[in-house]
Amino acid sequence: MAEAARKLDTELPEPPGRLTDLAAPAVEDEQAVSWKEAQRPDSPLYANRIKVHPRDVRGPIRRIKWLVLGVLLAIYYVTPWIRWDRGPDAPDQAVLIDMTARRAYFFFIEIWPQEVYYLTGLLVLGAVGLFFVTSLFGRLWCGYACPQTVWTDLFMWVERKVEGDRNARMRLDKQAMSGAKLRKRLTKHGIWLLIALLTGGAWIMYFQDAPTFVAEFFTGQASSGTYFFVGLFTATTYLLAGWAREQVCTYMCPWPRFQAAMFDEDTLVVTYQRWRGEPRGKHKKGESWEGRGDCIDCSACVAVCPTGIDIRDGQQLECIGCGLCIDACNDVMQKVGRPKELITFDTEANQAALEEGRPKPTWKLIRLRTIFYAMLFFGVAAAMLVTYVTRASVDISVLHDRAPLFVTLSDGDIRNGYTIKILNMTREPRSFRLAYEIDDGLPSTSMEVLGVEGTGEVATLTAESDSVATYQVYVRAPAEALDAASLPIAFTLTDPSRGDRVTYDSVFRGPEK
Amino acid sequence: MPTKVEKDQLTGTETTGHEWDGIKELNTPLPKWWVYVFYATIVWSLGYFVLYPAIPLGSTYTKGILGWSSREQVEEQLARAEERQAEFLNGIRESSLPEIVDDPTLFQFARQGGAVYFADNCAACHGAGGMGNPGGFPVLADDAWIWGGDLEAIHATIRHGVRWDDDPDTRFSMMPAYGDGLLTAEEIGQVADYVLSLSGAAPEGADPAAGAEIFAVQCAACHGENGTGLADLGAPNLTDAIWLYGGERSDVVAQITNPQHGVMPSWANRLDSEVVKMLTVYVHSLGGGQ
Numbered sequence: 001m002a003e004a005a006r007k008l009d010t011e012l013p014e015p016p017g018r019l020t021d022l023a024a025p026a027v028e029d030e031q032a033v034s035w036k037e038a039q040r041p042d043s044p045l046y047a048n049r050i051k052v053h054p055r056d057v058r059g060p061i062r063r064i065k066w067l068v069l070g071v072l073l074a075i076y077y078v079t080p081w082i083r084w085d086r087g088p089d090a091p092d093q094a095v096l097i098d099m100t101a102r103r104a105y106f107f108f109i110e111i112w113p114q115e116v117y118y119l120t121g122l123l124v125l126g127a128v129g130l131f132f133v134t135s136l137f138g139r140l141w142c143g144y145a146c147p148q149t150v151w152t153d154l155f156m157w158v159e160r161k162v163e164g165d166r167n168a169r170m171r172l173d174k175q176a177m178s179g180a181k182l183r184k185r186l187t188k189h190g191i192w193l194l195i196a197l198l199t200g201g202a203w204i205m206y207f208q209d210a211p212t213f214v215a216e217f218f219t220g221q222a223s224s225g226t227y228f229f230v231g232l233f234t235a236t237t238y239l240l241a242g243w244a245r246e247q248v249c250t251y252m253c254p255w256p257r258f259q260a261a262m263f264d265e266d267t268l269v270v271t272y273q274r275w276r277g278e279p280r281g282k283h284k285k286g287e288s289w290e291g292r293g294d295c296i297d298c299s300a301c302v303a304v305c306p307t308g309i310d311i312r313d314g315q316q317l318e319c320i321g322c323g324l325c326i327d328a329c330n331d332v333m334q335k336v337g338r339p340k341e342l343i344t345f346d347t348e349a350n351q352a353a354l355e356e357g358r359p360k361p362t363w364k365l366i367r368l369r370t371i372f373y374a375m376l377f378f379g380v381a382a383a384m385l386v387t388y389v390t391r392a393s394v395d396i397s398v399l400h401d402r403a404p405l406f407v408t409l410s411d412g413d414i415r416n417g418y419t420i421k422i423l424n425m426t427r428e429p430r431s432f433r434l435a436y437e438i439d440d441g442l443p444s445t446s447m448e449v450l451g452v453e454g455t456g457e458v459a460t461l462t463a464e465s466d467s468v469a470t471y472q473v474y475v476r477a478p479a480e481a482l483d484a485a486s487l488p489i490a491f492t493l494t495d496p497s498r499g500d501r502v503t504y505d506s507v508f509r510g511p512e513k
Numbered sequence: 514m515p516t517k518v519e520k521d522q523l524t525g526t527e528t529t530g531h532e533w534d535g536i537k538e539l540n541t542p543l544p545k546w547w548v549y550v551f552y553a554t555i556v557w558s559l560g561y562f563v564l565y566p567a568i569p570l571g572s573t574y575t576k577g578i579l580g581w582s583s584r585e586q587v588e589e590q591l592a593r594a595e596e597r598q599a600e601f602l603n604g605i606r607e608s609s610l611p612e613i614v615d616d617p618t619l620f621q622f623a624r625q626g627g628a629v630y631f632a633d634n635c636a637a638c639h640g641a642g643g644m645g646n647p648g649g650f651p652v653l654a655d656d657a658w659i660w661g662g663d664l665e666a667i668h669a670t671i672r673h674g675v676r677w678d679d680d681p682d683t684r685f686s687m688m689p690a691y692g693d694g695l696l697t698a699e700e701i702g703q704v705a706d707y708v709l710s711l712s713g714a715a716p717e718g719a720d721p722a723a724g725a726e727i728f729a730v731q732c733a734a735c736h737g738e739n740g741t742g743l744a745d746l747g748a749p750n751l752t753d754a755i756w757l758y759g760g761e762r763s764d765v766v767a768q769i770t771n772p773q774h775g776v777m778p779s780w781a782n783r784l785d786s787e788v789v790k791m792l793t794v795y796v797h798s799l800g801g802g803q
Contacts, residue, residue: 048545244546251544404644407800410657410753417654417800450798451620474800 032303034310036318051173052246052308054156055166055300059327068144069153077198080205084108087427089465097207109388112425114395121384128380132373134262136365138269138345139321142256148248149320151199151241152306155192162188166303192242193234200233246307249320256317262373265349266364270321272301272312272343275355280312283336294338301325301343311343394432394463395423396493398504405509408479414510415476422471422493424463431462433494436475438508439487445477461493475508482510605787610664613794620794627795630788634780635796643799649757649775656801657755660684661744663803668793674779675747683779686747691731692770700727705765708732711740711752716762 035050084094084107091098096105104111104119111118133140142149163169163184175181204226205213216222217230240248249256263269277295295312302310304325309318311325329343353361401417409415424430435458438445449459450472463469475489489508494501519528519537527540561567565577576582601622605613613619632641640646643653651659660670670684677683691701707724709715729738735748742750749757757775758768780789796802 247544247546251547401642403641404652404654407644407652407654408754409655409801410750410755412754415655415800451617472798 032299034302034305034313035308036313037310049247050308052306053166053169053303054306054308054324055303055328056160057304057324057328057331059330061323061327065144065153065322065324069150072145072150073154077202080202080210086110090427091209093209095206096209099207110425112395112423115391118384118388121380124380125377125384128373128377131262132370132377134259135264135267135367135369135373138263138267139256139259139319142249142320143270143322146320148240148253149306149322151195151237152245154195155241155245156306158191158195159188162191189242192238196234196237196241197230199237200230200235203233204230246318246320249307250318256320262369264367264369265352266347266367268345268347269315270311270319270323270326270343271315271346271348271351273341273346273351273354274312274314275351277312277342285336289338294333294342296332296336298332300328300332304328392500392502393425393498394430394493394495394500394502395425396491396502396504397421397423398491398506400506400509406511408511409476412479413476414479414482415474416489416508418473418475418491418506420471420473420491422461422463422469424465424467424469426465428465429462430465430495430498431460433496434459434461434473435492435494436489437492438475438477438489442477442481442487444481445475448474448476450474477508477510479510482508483513485510485512602787605790610668610790610793613790614664614797620798623791623794624798626788627791627793630784630792631795634784635792638777643796647759649773651757651775652755653796654799654801655755656803657750657753658744658801658803659742659749659757660747661803662797662801664793664797666744667796667802668789670777671789671792671796672779672781675777676774677776677779680779680781684747684777686735687774688735688748688768688772690771696727696731696769698770700724701766701769704728704732704769705762708740708751708765709760709762712754714760 032055035052079095080093082094083092084105085092086105090110091105093105094107098104102113130141159169163172172181172184201214201217208226213222213226217226244252272295277293280293280295280297283289283292283296299310301312302308302325304327305311306322306324307318307320309316311319323345326341326343326345330340333340333342347363349361350363353359397420399419399421401419405416407415407417420434422432434447434449436447446456447459449455449461452459452461452471459473461469461471473491487508487510489506490503491506492501492503519530520526521528521537521539524539528537529540531538562575563577564579565581566574567577568575601619604616604619605623608616608619613623631639631643635643638646638650639653640650645652645654651657656662658666660666660675669682673680673682673684675684676686689695691704692698696704703720703724704727705724706715706719707721707728710719710721710724715721728736728740732740735746736742736751737748740751742748754760756764758764758773780792784792
């Protein structure tokens with residue numbers, strides 16, 4: 001072990017020159033090397049992935065990460081089982097996207113397909129919120145909350161429980177296949193697949209009634225589509241969290257590539273305090289710390305890294321900002337009797353000041369970009385809230401008949417036809433009052449609704465609960481009263497009992513003048 | 514391709530050999546998993562070639578061992594649709610026309626189905642949505658009916674057609690050509706002025722009184738004393754604002770002198786009885802049904 005370390009030490013000049021000199025892959029026992037160093041392309045067609053074997057680590061950051069992981073997984077698996085009473089004809093699942101009935105439910109909110117802009121709003125909020133948090137605290141999303149990180153962490157925990165920690169796993173990888181190895185491998189993949197199945201299954205529960213789905217799934221009565229999607233999400237979970245892992249972040253995910261746009265010198269990042277750590281080198285107990293840095297080049301930070309990089313190389317795309325290297329380094333610093341936080345969460349501005357011996361600059365939380373992101377966030381949130389609070393429980397859509405555009409009647413009147421749809425978004429049958437006005441009150445006009453008796457200036461129209469009612473409406477006006485080929489007409493639908501009132505603007509067409 | 518493979522000093526990775534302003538691009542190899550995905554798609558395509566129709570061979574093609582065909586799929590879907598429609602079609606077959614109109618479900622089905630058949634069979638002459646066409650193809654969306662606008666009358670007109678020789682029950686009427694010696698050109702002009710005056714459209718300076726006498730003798734038998742027409746004889750109402758062959762004086766004169774007569778096929782033998790009923794309900798619902 002020590003020999004290997006010394007060998008590496010002597011052979012490795014300053015980075016990045018060592019990349020060319022290092023024989024691949026030099027991962028021997030404790031001395032961890034980031035895969036970027038170890039990877040050396042020897043084939044022109046493809047590059048082998050250097051497998052990352054993250055070591056277990058303990059510390060406050062790891063504890064926070066476990067806590068976040070537990071809470072997020074609990075939310076994911078429990079949410080579909082929360083019930084919410086909406087009356088006899090509606091599903092009682094609190095969170096449900098009902099594709100076949102074209103409704104989305106979120107506790108007390110019910111969304112119709114044409115209100116999908118709420119979903120757009122949520123996505124915008126999610127994006128801007130992410131920008132906001134990222135510009136302040138760096139890659140908190142990547143390191144703690146991203147599903148890829150959460151499930152990979154869970155899968156790694158299973159792997160560690162079954163196959164042992166980093167060194168044991170690396171030895172196991174090198175071993176020839178044996179009964180013991182096979183048993184460990186089968187156990188690991190079995191548990192992975194089980195978790196993946198639960199994950200894929202839980203995803204479907206957001207689109208189907210959860211208890212019904214479970215009963216149907218295990219009795220073979222679910223639709224082939226259901227089985228397909230459960231299988232699909234099981235497979236993606238298993239592959240992405242079990243096999244692809246950090247490659248998802250490095251190769252597939254666009255977020256690491258453009259999040260740099262949200263970063264500035266006051267953004268919190270996981271950083272190696274180069275000014276304190278360099279020059280690094282091995283340290284024997286009792287040796288002086290004079291003239292050298294605090295980094296003892298133990299590679300603990302590399303060994304625990306879930307994406308297998310060396311944080312001492314500086315900021316890099318692959319770093320997901322989880323901070324596990326901080327826990328690992330603090331542990332080592334404590335053992336060798338040096339101050340903690342050689343690797344730490346800090347801003348670039350602060351690090352630059354420390355490096356040059358300037359006084360510590362104040363951490364500017366309020367910056368142009370954070371103000372901008374915050375305003376955008378609260379603006380969109382407020383707009384969504386206002387539209388939700390003021391939204392009517394009824395909507396109307398009017399389609400002017402185009403064939404024919406208008407009809408000349410026997411007494412010379414001009415008649416236009418309209419297809420009117422009334423959307424009753426409540427859970428009870430309702431009746432509405434439909435009125436119209438052509439061009440600020442054209443006189444001597446009348447309305448007729450197909451299949452509805454007794455209409456004239458206004459009509460009383462009904463719509464069943466939670467459904468769309470369609471009516472054919474004819475409006476007529478004397479030809480001589482029309483002073484243009486096209487006049488505006490406004491249909492107004494009111495429900496006095498609830499105070500709902502919606503208007504739709506259309507046109508009334510006549511012959512060219 | 515450069516003949517000599519050049520390696521980047523810093524990383525040891527090959528370069529592409531191109532240089533832009535002193536900057537060279539690394540020829541970074543693809544990740545292995547990516548290459549495997551590429552191979553997997555090739556394997557997938559082979560399976561697809563074997564299972565599904567794939568290679569065109571002139572007038573035929575490889576069928577694939579699953580025997581899948583989009584035509585069969587369409588036929589299956591059509592059969593399923595017909596199965597689902599059967600219930601409604603039975604309802605329409607067994608109900609009278611007023612019963613269909615009063616039953617909201619049957620009415621919706623008849624109206625929407627009728628719209629489709631109308632577009633296929635009727636719209637060529639009567640226009641989309643029954644908007645009519647100039648030159649004797651009546652507007653069906655207005656409230657003027659030559660042969661009657663209630664459900665029964667519309668049903669009879671569609672079934673037997675108008676002036677359709679092959680159908681003994683067809684609607685038939687013939688207006689004499691008054692230009693063939695029955696009336697002089699001057700008299701025809703006077704009648705035309707009178708007819709136009711019935712809807713308040715007489716040309717300035719015209720004296721309808723002269724034409725009124727001729728009208729009472731020659732025209733009132735079919736068009737009625739007041740010119741309001743008679744649906745049983747297919748004689749149009751002359752007092753309204755609707756003119757099948759045009760409302761100008763010259764149009765009216767031409768029609769009296771040598772009348773045009775429209776022809777419509779009988780549909781009883783061309784379309785199923787349910788379809789004719791659906792068309793009746795649809796046409797009746799266009800806005801002018803009586």
